[in-house]
Amino acid sequence: MRSRIKAASLLASLLILSVGCMEQYDPRRFWKQSKDEREIAHRPIQKLTAKGEIPPKEVAVADVDPITAKYVSFCASCHGEDGKGNGVAAAALNPKPRNFHDSAWQGKVDDAHIVGVLEKGGEAYGLSGSMPAWGGILSKGEIEGLVKKIRVWGKK
């Protein structure tokens, strides 16, 4: 009986000891490191331009004026980075997002209408429901700034 208890306590202490020793081999602390290394290794290779130069750094949203930053975050996916209605999501949409360079459209709508569409969304004006309402997300000032930006595209 005694020796059984002795053997059990010996086993228990061995177990505690080995768990303690194993701690320094815990692989989890290397997981993040190896994940980071994997990400670096899989980064797309930067290609040189046709002239053999290093391509210009992509414009970070923080580098541009706040209205452009809003446009890039909220509108460009549909209306395209340069307002031509050809954003990545445009292919799946029918009717297509407005091309802001369309002078016929520019001449047809006044600023108040554009402000209204931006605030209430396309559906409120009998347009596509894919054009979201931004009234709750953008401030009045931001909406007016976006209208100005859209008008600049109308002049080019």
Ligand code: HEC
């Ligand atoms: C999910 C896609 C999507 C996003 C995001 C989006 N739009 Fe649109 N937008 C549309 C579509 C689609 C139309 C076309 C509606 C139609 O012709 O029926 C449209 C139309 C418009 C029009 C023209 C309205 C008219 O009277 O013809 C304006 C102006 C406009 N969008 C501005 C914006 C701005 C500014 C943003 C960002 C704050 C934005 N849109 C974000 C899809 C989008």
